[in-house]
Amino acid sequence: MAETPVIIKEHHFQQIKTVLARLCVESAARVVFLVDRDGQPIAFHGDIGDMDTTSFSSLAAGNVAATSSMAKLIGEDVFPSVVHEGERESIFISVIGRSLLVVVFDERSTLGLVKLRTKKASHEVASILEEVAHESANRSFDESSFFAEITDEDIDSLFS
Amino acid sequence: MTFINYASREINCKIVYYGPGLCGKTTNLQYIYDSTAPQAKGKLISLATETDRTLFFDFMPLELGTVRGFKTRFHLYTVPGQVYYDASRKLILKGVDGVVFVADSQEERMDANIESLYNLEENLQTQGFDLMKIPYVLQLNKRDLPNVIPVDELSAELQKKGEPVYEAVATNGEGVFDTLKAVAKQVLTELRKG
Numbered sequence: 456m457a458e459t460p461v462i463i464k465e466h467h468f469q470q471i472k473t474v475l476a477r478l479c480v481e482s483a484a485r486v487v488f489l490v491d492r493d494g495q496p497i498a499f500h501g502d503i504g505d506m507d508t509t510s511f512s513s514l515a516a517g518n519v520a521a522t523s524s525m526a527k528l529i530g531e532d533v534f535p536s537v538v539h540e541g542e543r544e545s546i547f548i549s550v551i552g553r554s555l556l557v558v559v560f561d562e563r564s565t566l567g568l569v570k571l572r573t574k575k576a577s578h579e580v581a582s583i584l585e586e587v588a589h590e591s592a593n594r595s596f597d598e599s600s601f602f603a604e605i606t607d608e609d610i611d612s613l614f615s
Numbered sequence: 616m617t618f619i620n621y622a623s624r625e626i627n628c629k630i631v632y633y634g635p636g637l638c639g640k641t642t643n644l645q646y647i648y649d650s651t652a653p654q655a656k657g658k659l660i661s662l663a664t665e666t667d668r669t670l671f672f673d674f675m676p677l678e679l680g681t682v683r684g685f686k687t688r689f690h691l692y693t694v695p696g697q698v699y700y701d702a703s704r705k706l707i708l709k710g711v712d713g714v715v716f717v718a719d720s721q722e723e724r725m726d727a728n729i730e731s732l733y734n735l736e737e738n739l740q741t742q743g744f745d746l747m748k749i750p751y752v753l754q755l756n757k758r759d760l761p762n763v764i765p766v767d768e769l770s771a772e773l774q775k776k777g778e779p780v781y782e783a784v785a786t787n788g789e790g791v792f793d794t795l796k797a798v799a800k801q802v803l804t805e806l807r808k809g
Contacts (some may be wrong), residue, residue, distance in 0.1 A: 465622045510658050605803065610682065
């Protein structure tokens with residue numbers, strides 16, 4: 456059996472977006488993402504230009520998965536953050552439970568500032584995600600019945 | 616793990632193509648990518664070696680349409696098939712919603728199929744999944760080659776739980792969408808069960 460689905464409600468999504476928006480401004484970042492550790496994009500704020508955010512999320516998750524496994528091989532439990540410094544653009548990834556806070560920044564910011572601001576935002580995101588996990592695990596009758604109402608015809612119509 | 620976002624009205628699911636080296640996992644994804652309308656797909660990302668063997672994974676997002684007002688998006692992944700990339704295979708199975716096992720129908724690849732299937736069961740277990748309970752489809756690929764094992768013999772050897780079995784020639788797309796449809800349907804049916 457697959458795992459319980461994660462259900463993000465409108466109010467949680469808005470709370471997450473608010474935290475990301477503030478982090479983006481306070482850390483002078485170009486864009487900030489929240490990504491699930493399995494590679495699903497959850498939310499972002501900032502200038503994405505023509506960036507493929509779905510691929511970016513999947514690769515960020517793959518990146519953290521690989522470095523976490525490397526950590527275990529050298530006797531570390533996990534690398535709580537991962538940094539990639541480029542000539543112009545850099546990436547800072549902070550691991551929050553089963554999610555990743557990813558900050559993309561350029562020369563207008565510094566790694567120190569990004570780390571500092573991300574730490575605060577991580578706590579806020581963690582508590583929102585805890586609520587999301589709790590509510591997902593205790594799906595209300597309305598939500599359960601909504602999915603139960605999906606018919607074979609609904610599913611077949613996706614492939615017609 | 617299925618992700619349901621009420622704000623953006625999206626359902627996101629993860630499907631992994633598994634199987635021995637050179638069985639055609641990437642070819643399945645490549646065919647889906649090539650024959651899907653641009654607006655329904657994202658980029659096909661391949662983390663491959665210089666000789667085009669999958670090093671970490673291939674990935675493509677595919678939007679199928681809407682169910683009850685929710686956009687359904689499937690994230691399709693392949694694993695590296697070569698035996699020594701087992702650590703990577705384990706990582707890619709994290710949060711999986713459905714698995715396609717791509718078997719190579721050629722006689723000389725039978726042992727590799729069995730070994731890979733055993734490896735899938737084991738790696739699913741380490742991620743907390745049970746192959747017997749997860750949405751799962753078996754694809755018998757390369758049916759166009761001369762030295763293939765008959766379908767019933769191959770199914771008898773590889774079928775685990777009465778899962779749907781599809782014959783395929785991934786290079787020309789035969790059976791590729793039937794396989795995808797079968798696993799996607801199982802994933803959505805699972806979601807319905809709650």
